[in-house]
Amino acid sequence: MGGQPDGPYRDNGPGPQDGNRNGSGKNRFWAGALVGALVTAFVGLIVVGMSAGIYIFGKRVMSRQPSVAIEGKGPGITDGSSHEGGVDFDRVTAKMSMIQQIIDLHFLYDEDAGNVEDFIYRGMLAGLDDPYSTYYTEEDFRSINDSTKGTYSGIGAMLSQNRTTGLCTIVKVFEGSPALEAGMQPGDIIYKVGDTLVASESLDVLVNNYIKGEEGTDVAITVYRADKDEYVDMSVTRRKIEVPTVEYSMLDDKIGRIAVSEFDVITVEQFEQAVDELQKDGMEGLIIDLRSNPGGVLDSAVKMVDYILPDDLDQYEKGKGKTLIVYTADKNEKGDVFTASDGHELKMPIVILVNGDSASASEVFTGALKDYDWATVVGTTSYGKGIVQNLIPLGDGSAIKITTAHYYTPSGFDLHGKGIEPDVEVELDEKLKTQAVVKPEEDNQLQKAVQVLKENK
CATH class of the missing domain: 3.90.226.10 (2-enoyl-CoA Hydratase; Chain A, domain 1)
Incomplete structure (x- = not known):
């Protein structure tokens, strides 16, 4: 599986953002965030991914958009100073430097600098308040590109993300797929993968970081079925999936x-x-x-x-x-x-x-x-x-996707x-x-x- 448009989940009540990562308290979460949202429209995107340099209508299409050079200035790239209507990078850099000093002096645990950097970029795109604009790490982007030939190692289900709640729902289960064999049904809402609550994750992250994996490995998925008000645990064995388009x-x-x-x-x-x-x-x-x-x-x-x-x-x-x-x-x-x-x-x-x-x-x-x-x-x-999204490689293996038209x-x-x-x-x-x-x-x-x-x- 591989997937797309997304946007951060804006929780209206307690849930994965309250620090609970082990799945307890789930009744409070679903009662607050899900009831009444289950019949609204979804961001329609299949769990398969995109190719590099693309123009996306829902997912992807080949684009004339060039890659952006990270070292040196790529097409349309400035020197990073502040500009009208944009971020004041001088001020932001100074503040980030201050925060980093505090982390260096006082943070109890080891800092994963790469993870922090990725979240800075994610935050910049999330700050646009556009559910379709996002940042892809090198790993995310590679995984997306690996899916462009219609094959992937996953579970064989199509997911869609609710643009209001951010919740990811099974839209279709392919015949003969691991998902079908495990008992997954259209309408199932992905609640937990392994021991991690994932209802706050974007569709891309959910698919590429949690559901996709090495062929032959098992992934534990918990879904919520609104019609029966129940949670169902299932183990799904990842296989090489050829999407029957x-x-x-x-x-x-x-x-x-x-x-x-x-x-x-x-x-x-x-x-x-x-x-x-x-x-x-x-x-x-x-x-x-x-x-x-x-x-x-x-x-x-x-x-x-x-x-x-x-x-x-x-x-x-x-x-x-x-x-x-x-x-x-x-x-x-x-x-x-x-x-x-x-x-x-x-x-x-x-x-x-x-x-x-x-x-x-x-x-x-x-x-x-x-x-x-x-x-x-x-x-x-x-x-x-x-609306149209452009997927723009950044030259270092990462990429951004932004709404353009x-x-x-x-x-x-x-x-x-x-x-x-x-x-x-x-x-x-x-x-x-x-x-x-x-x-x-x-x-x-x-x-x-x-x-x-x-x-x-």
Whole structure:
């Protein structure tokens, strides 16, 4: 597992910040911090990571952003003195020097200087009060990069972080995974890993520092199940996980279904192969299932939209005669424009399935097809993450991730904090929400999508 956007947990009551690190007093914690927060929206990010030098819509996409040199001045880097609107580093350095002298003179225990330094950088990003901006140590960043090929040593579950409470919840458990074998369920909230309370940790730190590990080793995880008000201890054996980003099947009446769990680099080829195989079998309509898809590589989402839409839908001015897919704008109203250009289109009835955990790149994909009336959206309103993060390597192996821009659907819709509303709204049956595996014939949202497709064929 490997993961992303995050932000510090702001506790509203007693809990891991009260100094209790052994798991006692947990009823006080959950009663104060969790009740009522369990049905709110989550930061949709899969536990797989990002690649270096990237532009993130939910998770990642290749960027033109250069690395920043630590020794000497990199692009856009100043000499570190104070500047308008920024930190007065002369004053801060003097104060930090004073604090260090006090530590040297009076601190009882041995100081881990590297750990202190890392937390200084973490604090600087946390001080931006942006849950998506964070600092990655060299170890964190290496772990993130190791996950970019769609494989990792972990437990085989997708996590999401509540942007209000910071709590990390299981969104999906992959079939055949160690997590499924251990009894993990969607809706489980990660409470403790080993003997450490982790409810205050960011999603990245939780995944990379606690859950991921050497293949074949066991990790003890305690989850909280709100529907039963109980804690469940489980031991999960880490394995090399290949994330199934695309799964497909042919349903009745020549209706194809392609489920996309995230947008990775490999997803584009897998998606096109799935479409090709289904068309060989006579597919007459397509359901693209993006439920609980947290996002991923923007470039992959754009290429998949490009594969579906023709290149010459001159409907929006920013497309300049081409099919506009998505565009971004930073604080200076500058950004990138993405248009279709591959010469391919998919002409058949299409339904897109989404839910409240469909985020970022999923919303780029859905928003583009919806704006051109190329697909009918079924399910519930998507998450609503319409901002861009840049992941910037710092030259010494570490990196920072900061929010840099908004993105917009072709029609100019800013979905951040709003999400994309479905054309046909249908909630998943309550009894199905905690099931790791739902049979297609029992999936009421999928069956509604089938019905809509039949009506449009």
